[in-house]
Amino acid sequence: MHPVIAYVTAALLVGLGVYGILARRNAILVLMAVELLLNGVNLVLVTADATVKATYPATGQAFALFVIVLAAAEIGVGLAIVLQLYRMRRSIAVDEVPLERVQ
């Protein structure tokens, strides 16, 4: 088995995630791109677990599980913020978010 296939897939997923974060205006699509990026990271962790000998067995898989849990927490808080933004401004375009203090 050539682990480089999975590694290159993961690298391309990370690139797609970065592109989506930078190029999308809709906040929900930005969050979807973040999910792509985190999936690339997870794929690297799982592939490294199959490739590299670690001190503890299954370290990469344990890390991947932690990253999945963190992604779930991130998406919960992120969507709460997006919905609150929609309630306040009727728009979730990230380049229309006011960066000064809202009164």
Place this chain on the structure above:
Amino acid sequence: MTAADVLLIGLGAVAVGSGVLVVTTRHLVRAGLWLVVTLAAVAGAYLVLGAELVAWVQILLYVGAVVVLLLFAVMLTRAPIGASDDLDRPRWPGLLIGGGAGLGLAALFVAAYGATKVRRPPTGTAERLGEQIFSAWVLPFEVVGVLLLAALVGAIVVSRPDIGAGR
């Protein structure tokens, strides 16, 4: 070229192809559905790589929970069902940085692991992974529990107008 290689190439092509559609489609709902395809293909790659528990957690948590949450958010923000033209900003900064990051990382991995061949690892059962999480990684596990509680409280405070930011 073993069967695992063929499976990894196929699943990787599906994941990257539908990932491209996630970040380029002009339909909000379709972006969420293409995300399902990407996540499922990555879960398949986990299975090939011998991470059985991670694959099923990926299906349960990502496809089952995260995508449903995202689609709920799409509907709660009254997104139009058809194609929308205002979903994208100018593309070139994203193309430059995203392409640079993706292709640079890919080149790095090819240089580091291009010739490496490993035996397909034995399928990691939940028992083996659970033993590790509850022995070597038990402290991070507990901290993640606290973090999930904090995220829960934070999401409730942010979204309740009577106690949160909307006051």
